Amino acid sequence: MKINSKHFTVEEIIDGVWVTIHTPGGSHICNSGIIDMGDETLIFDTGLCMESANDLRNTALELTNRIPRIVVNSHLHNDHFWGNSIFHEAKVITTRENVRITEPKWKQDGERSYNWAKGAIEEARRQLDSVSEYEREYAKILIGYLSGVIDTGLSIEYKTPDVTFDGIMSLEGDERSVEIIEYRNGHSESDCVLHLPREKIIFTGDLCYIGYHPCLDLGDPMNTLNILDKLKVLEAETVVPGHGFIGDSGAFDDMKEYIRTLVDLVRVIVSNEGTQEDAESIPVPEKYLGLQMKDFLYKRNLGCLYRILSNVSNDKRKE
Numbered sequence: 001m002k003i004n005s006k007h008f009t010v011e012e013i014i015d016g017v018w019v020t021i022h023t024p025g026g027s028h029i030c031n032s033g034i035i036d037m038g039d040e041t042l043i044f045d046t047g048l049c050m051e052s053a054n055d056l057r058n059t060a061l062e063l064t065n066r067i068p069r070i071v072v073n074s075h076l077h078n079d080h081f082w083g084n085s086i087f088h089e090a091k092v093i094t095t096r097e098n099v100r101i102t103e104p105k106w107k108q109d110g111e112r113s114y115n116w117a118k119g120a121i122e123e124a125r126r127q128l129d130s131v132s133e134y135e136r137e138y139a140k141i142l143i144g145y146l147s148g149v150i151d152t153g154l155s156i157e158y159k160t161p162d163v164t165f166d167g168i169m170s171l172e173g174d175e176r177s178v179e180i181i182e183y184r185n186g187h188s189e190s191d192c193v194l195h196l197p198r199e200k201i202i203f204t205g206d207l208c209y210i211g212y213h214p215c216l217d218l219g220d221p222m223n224t225l226n227i228l229d230k231l232k233v234l235e236a237e238t239v240v241p242g243h244g245f246i247g248d249s250g251a252f253d254d255m256k257e258y259i260r261t262l263v264d265l266v267r268v269i270v271s272n273e274g275t276q277e278d279a280e281s282i283p284v285p286e287k288y289l290g291l292q293m294k295d296f297l298y299k300r301n302l303g304c305l306y307r308i309l310s311n312v313s314n315d316k317r318k319e
């Protein structure tokens with residue numbers, strides 16, 4: 001088998017279920033699932049750029065001997081659905097709520113991301129010369145992201161998903177069945193996970209990250225804590241996050257602990273009437289020094305929690 005992409009590596013979880021793990025410096029950005037259902041091939045999340053999505057399509061074709069005809073998007077942020085247009089034979093499925101919220105903004109968000117990426121890539125290239133290995137790795141990941149946005153951001157043809165659902169949807173294949181389950185107000189307004197109950201595997205999209213700082217400021221981090229409890233109840237043994245490495249259900253506890261740790265740190269700043277800037281300069285706790293994407297996400301997470309917690313305490317003061 002000859003699968004070679006600069007954007008990801010392919011890992012087989014069990015016979016018929018694969019994940020592509022994003023390669024730092026590549027432009028796929030998210031992890032994607034390839035599921036052989038027996039009579040159809042399903043792709044979970046199509047990545048950020050056309051080139052990597054084309055590699056994903058070819059990989060699926062080579063592994064399953066079939067052109068993928070089902071695509072499921074965990075949510076409609078660029079790094080999970082910009083690759084959709086490569087899968088033109090496929091029926092695209094996602095939640096109704098995510099389409100309703102994001103579709104009116106796709107074009108505008110795409111142009112904004114493109115302009116930002118054009119301006120940011122030179123600085124990111126300079127960071128490649130950083131002394132620390134961590135910073136160089138970060139620069140690599142960022143450049144992969146920015147290049148993907150620049151390559152695809154203006155040329156993408158947006159297409160409304162073919163099938164939308166609320167709550168839960170089951171897909172029965174000849175040899176394998178999957179459930180797609182929606183959770184509202186987590187990483188985004190509406191995310192869905194791909195659950196293989198018999199195989200005890202779950203693809204979480206961005207409701208869970210492993211080895212990376214999560215992105216908390218596009219949704220509701222407090223409600224994400226409840227969602228992580230619900231994901232744990234599904235009793236999956238293999239957890240594939242939207243970003244990072246394959247893990248087990250301990251990842252849900254780790255992610256909860258991350259959110260709670262940051263909440264506790266920010267709460268101290270809020271109760272001492274500190275500013276958002278004070279919150280954003282809290283150093284990374286030692287246990288999270290190894291997580292990737294600190295520069296991109298950690299400060300944003302602190303700022304988001306500060307806004308949530310200071311509103312709560314303002315409301316309390318008003319009572």
Ligand SMILES: [Zn+2]
Nearest residue numbers: 030079206242
């Ligand atoms: Zn993502």
